Amino acid sequence: IESKLPQVGTTIFSVMSQLAQECEAINLGQGFPDFEPPARLREALARAVADGRNQYPPGIGVAALREQIAYKTEALYGRSTDPGTEVTVTSGATEAIFAAIAATVRAGDEVIVLDPAYDCYVPAIELQNARAVRMPLLQPEFSIDWQRLADAITPRTRMLIVNSPHNPTGAVLTADDLDRLAALLRDTSVLILSDEVYEHMVFDGALHQSMSRHPELAARSFVISSFGKTYHCTGWKIGYCVAPPALTAELRKVHQYLTFASFAPAQWALAEMLEAEPEHHLELSAFYQDKRDRFRALLADTPLVLQDVPGGYFQLVDYSAVRDVDDATFSQWLVREVGVAAVPLSPFFETPPESRLMRLCFAKNDATLEAGAARLAALN
Ligand code: PMP
Numbered sequence: 001i002e003s004k005l006p007q008v009g010t011t012i013f014s015v016m017s018q019l020a021q022e023c024e025a026i027n028l029g030q031g032f033p034d035f036e037p038p039a040r041l042r043e044a045l046a047r048a049v050a051d052g053r054n055q056y057p058p059g060i061g062v063a064a065l066r067e068q069i070a071y072k073t074e075a076l077y078g079r080s081t082d083p084g085t086e087v088t089v090t091s092g093a094t095e096a097i098f099a100a101i102a103a104t105v106r107a108g109d110e111v112i113v114l115d116p117a118y119d120c121y122v123p124a125i126e127l128q129n130a131r132a133v134r135m136p137l138l139q140p141e142f143s144i145d146w147q148r149l150a151d152a153i154t155p156r157t158r159m160l161i162v163n164s165p166h167n168p169t170g171a172v173l174t175a176d177d178l179d180r181l182a183a184l185l186r187d188t189s190v191l192i193l194s195d196e197v198y199e200h201m202v203f204d205g206a207l208h209q210s211m212s213r214h215p216e217l218a219a220r221s222f223v224i225s226s227f228g229k230t231y232h233c234t235g236w237k238i239g240y241c242v243a244p245p246a247l248t249a250e251l252r253k254v255h256q257y258l259t260f261a262s263f264a265p266a267q268w269a270l271a272e273m274l275e276a277e278p279e280h281h282l283e284l285s286a287f288y289q290d291k292r293d294r295f296r297a298l299l300a301d302t303p304l305v306l307q308d309v310p311g312g313y314f315q316l317v318d319y320s321a322v323r324d325v326d327d328a329t330f331s332q333w334l335v336r337e338v339g340v341a342a343v344p345l346s347p348f349f350e351t352p353p354e355s356r357l358m359r360l361c362f363a364k365n366d367a368t369l370e371a372g373a374a375r376l377a378a379l380n
């Protein structure tokens, strides 16, 4: 069969996790916590199953959960949100991303993707017979090159994808970035897909600059998040999209035939959790900032050079003082010989830069971070 996605193989996250298992390495590669979701949430899930929440929920999501999402969006970002027409629950952020693209991007359209980029955007664009226009972020901060972005917008540009806090770099957008973006798009019909799955992991007192905070941008945005990140339950695959009614209506057309609905018991459990412990997500930045600082202190004894981490749960490191080889070679060597799985950066780029960077996940128990850092210290 002639592949529709000839350049796509297995994602780097699956590849590195499998290698980590085979090599019995400490897995700091794929982004997932090695600790459990809150007890209340686990109990609520068991109760939802016992209580018979086991048949199809409403396709757009359980009402109680959509109401909690709307409430949270208003409380955090000052956006008045209608759970009936503006909130859709999806099977992870991944499904929301695919559905938003499939619903609005036509053959021949252009979608601007900022490199490095999370790996599910480009295949979703190419499956629509549209073109991903990839534009590098400016190193070392991985900030937007505004002139280059302005130049990349053409009459064919249908969508711009942004991701803050950013995977893999941890970069975050500022309020000034949002104003510049609004000015740039003002006279266009370009849509925004805003991947905000790390919205509750922003450090050093900064605020998460959701598109939902900015009415002009919110009016053209699919704002997508994931409970997997916020409640340490990446395997439950429950995400959501907040978007104006006209955009939500289009997204739901795809969602209803892609999955129809998402896992019902988890939706009931999450609705209960959001209502009972609204402080959980407010405490998450401090929780992960502490992990970041602990991990960085542990890595100070290694030859790795640490990049700043304003948000998210990944630490980028420059390994060039250890070996001057490309990142694929280095990460293979690291997992096999040193027993630490990391994620190389080149799969996130169309044209990988010369830099010698890899990504380490610090959403891990302290013992895991300590054991990983001890192995990395042996690189000295
Ligand atoms: N976007 C980004 C930037 C991510 O890092 C992830 C998950 N690792 C996703 C989307 C997908 O989230 P989910 O697991 O909820 O589908």
Ligand code: GLN
Pocket (backbone or CB within 6 Å): 011, 013, 014, 029, 030, 031, 032, 167
């Ligand atoms: N988003 C996670 C990461 O960046 C992994 C998710 C996945 O494996 N698809 O590592």
